[in-house]
Amino acid sequence: MKTQTELNWLDSQHDRLERTEVLAWDGRLDNRADLVVLLTDSLRGNTSNAALARAAYARWGPSGFVHLIGDWSVVIRDHANHTIVLASDFAGVRPLYYHVQPERVLWSSRLQSIVDATGICELDEQYVRGFLLFGGCPNRTPYRGIYSVPSGHAVCVSSEATKVHRFWALPNGDEIRYRTERQYEEHLRALFREAVSVRLQTGSPVLAELSGGLDSSSVVSMAKHVIRRGASCTTRLTTVSYVWRNSLDEPFIREVESFCGVEGVHISADDQPIITETQVGNATPEAFQPLRTSIASIANTLGVKTILTGMNGDLMMGNWFDDSLQVTASLRQFRIGRAFEEALAWSKILRLPVYSVLRRAIRAALPPSLAPAAIYAAPDGSSMPKSTETSLVPAFGDRTAHPEAESFFSDAWMQARPERRKHFRSLTTMLELRALQPPEPLQHLDYTHPFAHRPMVEFLMAVPPDVLCRPGEPRRLMRSALSDLWPLKLRTRRSKGLFNAPWQKALRPLAHILLKASQLYLVESGFVDRTSVFSRLQRLSSGLDCNESQLRQIILLELWLRNRADGRLSGQALRAA
Structure with a gap:
């Protein structure tokens, strides 16, 4: 989907044969056969993806987009209502940006194209705060006035107003209960097979990311299984993996490659750092640009059009160290004895007093208006950084605080069952940040995620949490349903290597560079405190605790802004308001 500039989009003087027309379509539909049957009276022989999207909108309006399952973005002109409609799938996988002016609306699937077309050079401070705290900001970009279409929403632009219409909502109230564990396993297995299969309907070779963890290994193994059975159009599958010195993942990566009989390409994170001083993203600040540029080159060499990932697997498959809020289900049913047994089991795993687990569960079981939201935001894991320092200047936080809520994110997840x-909060954060959107070097490819297959997401979010995870048994359902896809060595794996070593190797030289800088853009703009940032950079250089995960965001954004100011990136330098 290239940049589109729609001039005089309110002009309705000419009679139109069609009340609606698709101006741009980008994506893949996974339920085409169902849609053709459902919309056959409106298609007039044209069954292209764009025609299906137009027919759904023509029949039901923006709400009709809920029937489109897949990764997609679409722009439709509604002549009858003098409106331009921009919409994106429930997970926001396909990028779509827009900018509204008095006499026109501009949109693009490439952010840099719309930046070049508008010449906007003012920094969106709301985005800056969100990026420094969360790695992004819902519906915003670094450029003031250029927005991202929210996932699962349609943006309707007319001469009177710009309205945002939700067409997909979190399945908060849904609950699936089967009589036997076997039924859950069979349902998950069928949905996962479908999730992978629909993403293999391409005549080109397919590339699959392989980290050696259970999620990416499951995708690779299922993809190979589908190809062997002749249920896909592609016949060639290649894996790509990041490796580094003393990586715990590399033996598992090689084991999966051998088990599936696939060729694997390994990219060294020692030779290609996660970030460098000049490789920090183009239109937006992004880590991993050197590595993803290498993947793009590999894809080009192999003729690849589709890349499969294991992203979203941790959340969907219940990879929780602490899911003790499950106890609230028994409390709400006044099954006190069972609640105590569950709390005791969790207390042993978490090494917490049983009363502490029960107290949290009791508070979480309160109605949404009374339950403290912070309970659900507690980090998951046995090891958390001691430092929570963010270095944000208080005045900056005050002027960019959300006017209606303390959080950047919607709170519809609070309507879900307490357990x-x-x-649902984690899913909301991921979707609203469009975390599944392809990175810039890979935006020309079908960068897609089987664990974000909507039917499977809706199923797993409706399954009782103790089916997915129990004390000391994360990924419980996944292991019982999919383990036969894995080599024996992987079936016994209980932990996964992290990117800590490559991150530290990449960040420490950058910390030295910034410590020697005469000034920092983020400091001069009043975003972060100089003393705090320099202290943390020094601690990072010395290998001391500094809340590294958040300091990464500061370093990344600082370098990105410096590169734009120095003219190393296309586009103008950005200035604070």
């Missing part, structure tokens, strides 16, 4: 609010 599932934590999971």
Whole structure:
């Protein structure tokens, strides 16, 4: 989908044969056969993806987009209502940006194209705060006035107003209960097979990311299984993996490659750092640009059009160290004895007093208006950084605080059952940040995620949490349903290597560079405190605790702004308001 500039989009003087027309379509539909049957009276022989999207909108309006399952973005002109409609799938996988002016609306699937077309050079401070705290900001870009279409929403632009219409909502109230564990396993297995299969309907070779963890290994193994059975159009599958010195993942990566009989390409994170001083993203600040540029080159060499990932697997498959809020389900049913047994089991795993687990569960079981949201936001894991320092200047935080809520994110997840609010909150954050959107070097490819297959997401979010995870048994359902896809060595794996070593190797030289800088853009703009940032950079250089995960965001954004100011990136330098 290239940049589109729609001039005089309110002009309706000419009679139109069609009330609606598709101006741009980008994506893949996974339920085409169902849609053709459902919309056959409106298609007039044209069954292209764009025609299906137009027919759904023509029949039901923006709400009709809920029937489109897949990764997609679409722009439609509604002549009858003098409106331009921009919409994106429930997970926001396909990028779509827009900018509204008095006499026109501009949109593009490439952010840099719309930046070049508008010449906007003012920094969106709301985005800056969100990026420094969360790695992004819902519906915003670094450029003031250029927005991202929210996932699962349609943006309707007319001469009177710009309205945002939600067409997909979190399945908060849904609950699936089967009589036997076997039924859950069979349902998950069928949905996962479908999730992978629909993404293999391409005549080109397919590339699959392989980290050696259970999620990416499951995708690779299922993809190979589907190809062997002749249920896909592609016949060639290649894996690509990041490796580094003393990586715990590399033996598992090689084991999966051998088990599936696939060729694997390994990219060294020692030779290609996660970020460098000049490789920090183009239109937006992004880590991993050197590595993803290498993947793009590999894809080009192999003729690849589709890349499969294991992203979203941790959340969907219940990879929780602490999911003790499950106890609230028994409390709400006044099954006190069972609640105590569950709390005792979790207390042993978490090494917490049983009363502490029960107290949290009791508070979480309160109605949404009374339950403290912070309970559901507690980090998951046995090891957390001691430092929570962010270095944000208080005055900056005050002027960019959300006017209606303390959070950047919507709170619809609070309407879910208490034992599932934590999971819905995580899903909300991921979707609203469009975390599944392809990175810039890979935006020309079908960068897609089987664990974000909507039917499977809706199923797993409705399954009782103790089916997915129990004390000391994360990924419980996944292991019982999919383990036969894995080599024996992987079946016994209980932990996964992290990118900590490559991150530290990449960040320490950058910390030295910034410590020697005469000034920092983020400091001069009043975003972060100089003393705090320099202290943390020094601690990072010395290998001391500094809340590294958040300091990464500061370093990344600082370098990105410096590169734009120095003219190393296309576009103008950005200035604070």
